[in-house]
Amino acid sequence: MNASAKPERTRLSAEDWEDAALKLIADQGVGALAVEALARQLGVTKGSFYWHFRTREALLQAALERWEQYGEREVISQIEAMPDPRARLPELFRRVAHEIAPHRVYAALLKALDHPQVVPVMARVSQRRMEFLTNIYREAGLAPDEALNRARLTYAAYVGFLQLNFTLGLPRISHEEFDAYVEHMIKTLTPG
Amino acid sequence: MNASAKPERTRLSAEDWEDAALKLIADQGVGALAVEALARQLGVTKGSFYWHFRTREALLQAALERWEQYGEREVISQIEAMPDPRARLPELFRRVAHEIAPHRVYAALLKALDHPQVVPVMARVSQRRMEFLTNIYREAGLAPDEALNRARLTYAAYVGFLQLNFTLGLPRISHEEFDAYVEHMIKTLTPG
């Protein structure tokens, strides 16, 4: 019942700090990323931190890069492996809608877009996802420009949903209502 | 060529501070709302501030309430005055898409949803707008639950667009492209 989630650890690595940083970002946002707070949470002091990282900024950078690398799930490859292109969109929507945990860091980063360090990361990640979405729409039968615009619309709806629902807790939607919303979204945004 | 935007002002009122606060929030976010910075921008010192407000928190509160009252444009009443219900949605979309300035505070507040003071304000404002949207969709012919879900989707797309485009500068979209996107959005999200 220590302050740390993993109480029995003797020595830490840089990766441990990065993971802890991402967890803290997901919980309280980028602004709450303070080295003394992190150290307390890990059961050590600042002395440890400044051995692994030159500065707080360096930790943020490392954590972001780590997230960008490993955070991009294999969802993409799994979806692309599906034989029927028209079946990919509904599957993608339902998947994303029901896996909330992996999106918490993205939602937190979305609120830190004034921070110079997160902007390029978010730009790259969002760009890749949008291109992926655009491809799916093209393979589902949309013309190139239509596919691009539909991808923009879909991704904007995704981002907005993140903000409105588990950052703001807007209309405390029930499970059944939520499922109905997802199906409505599929019906509205899927061609055909 | 002073530091202040309006150099020739002798005495300030509480409303002046609130307006300046909202301007600063729109420009640099809620986190940048510091009293000394604000004072510099207004050409005075902290001594002035603490006469008008008991604390920084009080200023934020007052500014948010001011924004909630006067920020809700008369767009709503203008749209509702339109005779043809089916013509309201395209008009609303085009309007919102081309008036960027009034949405800058909303976008900034969207990034401050971890702050306890902004959450209730944003909840109320977003709720009202969603209800407004839901009504329009119903009047355009959608069934009640369909109208609600479509309103959710539309509003999420709006919120997401704010984040992706003038917070992140995502794909530096051109004017023509943007107009095409808006029309695509109208075609996709408008019933019939």
Next chain:
DNA sequence: GGCAATCCATACTCGTCCGTATGGTTACTG
């Protein structure tokens, strides 16, 4: 023109957080 009330400046205190300096402790290695 004098007197309050209003408004603002200056000069502090205090807490927080980043970063540094330095010495101690644990683990690895020959």
Next chain:
DNA sequence: CAGTAACCATACGGACGAGTATGGATTGCC
């Protein structure tokens, strides 16, 4: 079992921002 490298604690310096104290300036009013 040394000795060296990796890891961590303690203590400090300094920047920055909120809030307080107090006196000065300005405005409106009688």
